[in-house]
Amino acid sequence: MESLQARRGGLMALLAVAAAACGEPMVGDKVAPPASPTGYALAISGATVDATRHVQVTFTLTRDSAPVPLADLPALRPSFSLAGLLPDPVSLLGNPAQPILTWQSYLLTGSGTLANLPLGGPGTPPALILQNQKQPGSISATAANLADLGDGRFTITLGTALPADFDPTRTMRLGAWLGAVPGTDGTSGTHDWVPSGGPLTRRETVVEASCKVCHGRLTGHGGFRTGVKLCLTCHTIQAADPDTQDPAALVRALSVAPDQRTVVAGTGSTTFTAALLSSTASVTWTLSPASGAGALSTATAATTAGGSSSTVRYTPPAADPLVIDPIAVSLTASVTIAGPATGGYTPPPITLGAPVSLTVVQPPVAPALGVAVNPAAQTILANGAAVPLAASLVGVGGTVAWTIVPASGAGTLSAATGASVTYTPPAAVSGPTTVTVTASAGGVSGTCTFTVLQGAPGSATRYTDPNPLDFGRMVHRIHRGKTLPTLYLSSSIAPAPPL
Numbered sequence: 087m088e089s090l091q092a093r094r095g096g097l098m099a100l101l102a103v104a105a106a107a108c109g110e111p112m113v114g115d116k117v118a119p120p121a122s123p124t125g126y127a128l129a130i131s132g133a134t135v136d137a138t139r140h141v142q143v144t145f146t147l148t149r150d151s152a153p154v155p156l157a158d159l160p161a162l163r164p165s166f167s168l169a170g171l172l173p174d175p176v177s178l179l180g181n182p183a184q185p186i187l188t189w190q191s192y193l194l195t196g197s198g199t200l201a202n203l204p205l206g207g208p209g210t211p212p213a214l215i216l217q218n219q220k221q222p223g224s225i226s227a228t229a230a231n232l233a234d235l236g237d238g239r240f241t242i243t244l245g246t247a248l249p250a251d252f253d254p255t256r257t258m259r260l261g262a263w264l265g266a267v268p269g270t271d272g273t274s275g276t277h278d279w280v281p282s283g284g285p286l287t288r289r290e291t292v293v294e295a296s297c298k299v300c301h302g303r304l305t306g307h308g309g310f311r312t313g314v315k316l317c318l319t320c321h322t323i324q325a326a327d328p329d330t331q332d333p334a335a336l337v338r339a340l341s342v343a344p345d346q347r348t349v350v351a352g353t354g355s356t357t358f359t360a361a362l363l364s365s366t367a368s369v370t371w372t373l374s375p376a377s378g379a380g381a382l383s384t385a386t387a388a389t390t391a392g393g394s395s396s397t398v399r400y401t402p403p404a405a406d407p408l409v410i411d412p413i414a415v416s417l418t419a420s421v422t423i424a425g426p427a428t429g430g431y432t433p434p435p436i437t438l439g440a441p442v443s444l445t446v447v448q449p450p451v452a453p454a455l456g457v458a459v460n461p462a463a464q465t466i467l468a469n470g471a472a473v474p475l476a477a478s479l480v481g482v483g484g485t486v487a488w489t490i491v492p493a494s495g496a497g498t499l500s501a502a503t504g505a506s507v508t509y510t511p512p513a514a515v516s517g518p519t520t521v522t523v524t525a526s527a528g529g530v531s532g533t534c535t536f537t538v539l540q541g542a543p544g545s546a547t548r549y550t551d552p553n554p555l556d557f558g559r560m561v562h563r564i565h566r567g568k569t570l571p572t573l574y575l576s577s578s579i580a581p582a583p584p585l
Contacts, residue, residue, distance in 0.1 A: 101287035122472065124150050126267050128164060130260050130277035131239070139248040139297035141168060141192075143277075144262055146238050153238030163265030163455050164227040166244060167319040168192045171257040171287055189318045193223030193246050222320040226265060232463075240352040254281035261319040263311045271303065274312040276319070292318070326576060340369070340438040342419050343471055348445040348463040351413075353478045355383070356460060360396045360419035368419045369396035379404055380446070402446050455481040457532035459525050465537045468515045475523060475534055476506040482528030489524045494519040497538070515540045 132144045143166060147154045154162070168547045170192055173185035216221040225231075225244050258281065263274040278286050292316045297304055305312050341371045342360045349356060358370045368391055372378045383399040400417060420439045449458055458478045468474060485503050490496055498520065508524055521536040 090186065091570065092451055114115075124148075125270060125272065126154075126162070126264060127151075127262055127272040128262055129272075129275055129406070130262050131280075132281055132444055133258075133260055133277065135248065135252075135254065135281045136243075139250075139252060141244045141260075142250065143242050143244065143262075144235070145240055145242070145262060148238045149242065156232065156240065159227050159232060159240065162228060162267060164242070165224045165225075165263055165265045166242065167222070167224045167316070168244060168246075168263035169222075169258070169259050169261075169319040169322065187287065188290075189322050191320060191322055191324055192258075193225060193244070193322065194221060195223030195225065195246060198520035222322055222324055224261075224320070255284055256280070259285040259319055260316070261316040263316065265310055267306050267310070269310045269312045269446055271312065273310075274316055275576040276313065276315040281321040282393050340415075340419060340421055341438045342440045342442050344442070344473065345440075345446075346445075346464070347404045347461045348412075348442040348447060349400075349460050350405075350458045350462050351402050351409075351446050351448050352480075353402060353449075353458050353460040354476050356476075357397060357399050357403040357474070360398075360421075360440060361390070361393070362421060362438075363393045364393065365421070366394040369394075369419050369421045369422045371396070371398045371401070372418050372420070373400075374418070379413070379415040379444075390456055394530065400444070401443075405449050407448070409448055413446040415446055417442040417444055455528065455530050457482070457486070457525050457527055459532040459534040461522070461534055463535045464512050465539065468511055468538055468540050469513045471510050472500075472508045472510045473536075474506060474508050475525070477527070480528055484527045485526050486527045489526070491522045495519075497536075500585075509534075509536070511536070511538050519581050 099582065103470075114466065121542075127148045128145060130143060130145045134142050140422070146165070147159065147162070147164065167191040171187045175186045179397065180558075206346045225242075225246065227240075227242050231243050231245060233243075235241060254287060258279055260279070261274075262276070263269065267273055280286060292314045293303070293507045294511050297314055300408045303312055304314055304317075306317065311491060340362050342358055344358065348358060358371075360371075362369065369385065371382055371385055373382060380400055383401075385396050385398040387394060388394050396419065403413070418439055418441045420437065422437045447462055456479075459482065460476045460478065461473070464473060476489075479486070486505055487503050488499050488501065488507050490499055490509075495512055495515075497509060497511045500510070513520075514520075519538040521538055523534045523536065524531050525533075
């Protein structure tokens with residue numbers, strides 16, 4: 087018994103000594119979990135204008151929140167655009183006291199000039215049409231224009247100086263993106279500032295948050311650039327080449343009037359005129375189908391104040407009593423424009439096409455006496471272009487007399503008598519309106535039926551909407567319910583609005 091108690095006492099004493107020897111437990115440095123990768127992040131923090139009118143931009147560039155070394159920047163190609171919120175030149179002429187402000191690039195560095203298709207069109211004074219001018223561009227970072235401020239902060243001096251009449255009180259916008267890294271919300275950005283330090287002037291024709299509701303993240307140029315605000319620094323009223331202009335503007339640089347007609351087989355010819363903006367290239371006319379569609383006269387070309395025109399006469403095929411259904415014919419004016427090589431840059435040729443929809447109907451079955459009016463039917467717009475009408479007499483003689491129904495609010499005729507007249511549609515209609523023009527001679531008559539449209543609320547046509555002043559206004563028009571916004575706006579024949 088005594089031996090067991092002695093052993094127990096010894097064990098407890100041994101444990102006590104061991105515990106005394108251990109002391110407090112030792113704890114090493116705290117280990118944090120690795121940071122989540124965030125990718126590249128580019129942000130402009132400020133800008134100044136130096137004594138030589140060069141803009142110096144301060145920005146930060148990080149990867150996964152760690153500073154990017156200066157040596158890595160050229161390969162990532164940080165690029166910068168620069169625009170000012172300046173008076174639109176057209177609105178400045180119309181209302182110098184309160185012109186509309188538009189973003190205009192200060193970096194006209196595009197790769198070459200554009201002589202054949204500058205910005206222009208009806209409503210733009212000829213003196214303000216851009217001729218032989220470089221297009222909005224950007225400046226990329228190089229070892230020569232960069233300076234390292236440490237901790238991922240850098241400055242870049244933009245090599246293009248601001249113009250001598252630069253106004254430091256105007257709001258300016260810098261854009262930035264990485265040209266060699268797939269775009270994310272962190273790799274593109276803008277910075278609005280006023281060099282003199284005054285308050286910013288806001289022009290929010292496009293709100294990016296609203297765009298994202300439907301479109302998500304907006305990207306362009308291969309996905310390297312994101313955000314509407316960045317787009318607005320280059321896609322301005324100065325953009326007039328295939329790389330920067332709305333492509334629909336090039337499509338509508340060539341237009342034909344009238345752009346659709348219904349004609350009567352076996353009647354006289356109809357004149358079509360193609361207008362080409364800011365170019366004198368040769369226009370080619372083609373008919374489809376190649377046979378049975380009628381014939382074209384030899385086209386005549388003319389030089390106009392805004393470019394050139396080409397006129398051709400179309401004669402429908404002969405009447406055929408065996409043909410019952412209308413014949414669909416396509417008349418197309420096309421032109422290929424090759425810009426001149428400038429500064430080692432040769433612009434690619436541009437092919438433009440303007441189709442005309444023709445419908446050929448057979449003359450009504452009638453006795454040997456009759457009057458046929460060409461066109462027989464046409465859909466037009468209120469306040470649109472005038473339409474020439476021609477009457478053909480079959481087996482009757484005498485002077486052709488013209489009448490219009492309804493007698494008021496339906497437009498006007500250029501004359502009451504004669505083989506041909508011109509119909510001018512009314513300035514406005516409350517809804518689709520049927521107008522009947524009748525030609526009478528020798529106790530018989532023929533008619534042309536016009537359907538006059540006002541257009542859906544907010545609809546855009548080349549007769550009603552002027553050229554967009556900038557990308558922002560174009561987007562704004564598209565999203566307020568305009569129909570065919572890119573088909574007509576860039577080549578509108580409407581007069582400039584009261585600005």
